[in-house]
Amino acid sequence: MSKHKPTVLVLMGGPDAERPVSLMSGAEVTRALRELDHYHVVDLTIDQPRRKELQSLIAEHQAHVVFPVLHGPWGEGGPLQTLLEMIEIPFVGSPSEAAWGAMDKIETKYLADELDITIPSSWIIPDDEGLHNPKDLEPPLVIKPIDDGSSVDLRICHTSEEIEAACSELLQRREKVLAERYVPGREITVGILLDKALPVTEIIPAEDAVFYDYAAKYERDDTRYVVEPDLPAHDAVKCREWSLKMFQALGCRDIARVDFICNEKGPWFLEINTMPGFTTHSLVPMAAKHIGISFPELCGQLVEAALARR
Numbered sequence: 654m655s656k657h658k659p660t661v662l663v664l665m666g667g668p669d670a671e672r673p674v675s676l677m678s679g680a681e682v683t684r685a686l687r688e689l690d691h692y693h694v695v696d697l698t699i700d701q702p703r704r705k706e707l708q709s710l711i712a713e714h715q716a717h718v719v720f721p722v723l724h725g726p727w728g729e730g731g732p733l734q735t736l737l738e739m740i741e742i743p744f745v746g747s748p749s750e751a752a753w754g755a756m757d758k759i760e761t762k763y764l765a766d767e768l769d770i771t772i773p774s775s776w777i778i779p780d781d782e783g784l785h786n787p788k789d790l791e792p793p794l795v796i797k798p799i800d801d802g803s804s805v806d807l808r809i810c811h812t813s814e815e816i817e818a819a820c821s822e823l824l825q826r827r828e829k830v831l832a833e834r835y836v837p838g839r840e841i842t843v844g845i846l847l848d849k850a851l852p853v854t855e856i857i858p859a860e861d862a863v864f865y866d867y868a869a870k871y872e873r874d875d876t877r878y879v880v881e882p883d884l885p886a887h888d889a890v891k892c893r894e895w896s897l898k899m900f901q902a903l904g905c906r907d908i909a910r911v912d913f914i915c916n917e918k919g920p921w922f923l924e925i926n927t928m929p930g931f932t933t934h935s936l937v938p939m940a941a942k943h944i945g946i947s948f949p950e951l952c953g954q955l956v957e958a959a960l961a962r963r
Contacts, residue, residue, distance in 0.1 A: 662716035669725025678931035730756030793835035838916030844937035850893035851940035855882035
């Protein structure tokens with residue numbers, strides 16, 4: 654450990670389906686922080702350590718702050734954040750309670766509805782009362798997990814047969830799924846950095862892409878991104894205002910990304926991510942760059958915010 658520089662422990666990997674994305678994000682964050690030369694940076698790939706194992710790793714590297722660049726239910730959705738809080742080390746990102754809440758798509762929908770934020774109709778399959786049978790739901794629907802990201806296991810269903818098949822497939826490995834009314838429109842996202850909304854960004858998948866799926870996000874180079882697109886001004890304002898509303902109401906911290914669909918009826922809230930991607934294709938770094946914040950500066954600002962909580 655340097656005598657003069659705080660030690661930042663960059664965690665990546667984890668047990669979630671988004672592990673490959675986490676490894677890419679973690680490598681980019683590590684490179685950026687080293688480029689700043691303000692910190693002693695240690696990068697560490699983890700699986701799913703218990704508290705004592707994680708505590709030992711933090712002590713071994715004499716870390717002052719942790720930057721957990723993990724995506725998915727365990728690494729982003731509360732369990733890892735709970736461990737870091739128990740160890741009492743400052744870390745980048747939302748506290749555990751906010752992370753749990755944001756990862757649960759049902760809870761975020763309830764909250765958005767309470768805040769008068771427009772959301773697509775949705776149903777839990779299977780629901781506790783047994784009221785909603787996949788056979789009875791009219792297409793088109795989006796079938797997706799309640800607690801995952803990066804479009805993992807997301808299916809757009811245009812027929813009743815596709816709805817049944819998607820529910821049958823996903824319920825083999827998930828306890829419940831979310832059936833959400835499919836809303837056609839433009840894919841819009843808003844990053845939040847240190848309690849400020851970044852510029853609106855539009856995602857335009859290639860014509861042959863079914864939607865902005867995992868491949869379009871991380872593997873293809875033909876997805877287009879437009880920062881400050883030609884949205885109606887009132888829709889852009891709503892997206893940024895609603896993003897901050899959700900961020901603050903959930904108790905999020907440091908960084909997040911909020912996703913919408915926009916059409917002639919205005920914006921529709923879809924979900925919020927409390928540790929968005931930090932890859933070369935990622936949206937929050939792109940929006941930050943648009944207003945003059947370089948990728949290393951972005952990472953440095955987040956580390957400084959965490960260090961201030963020591």
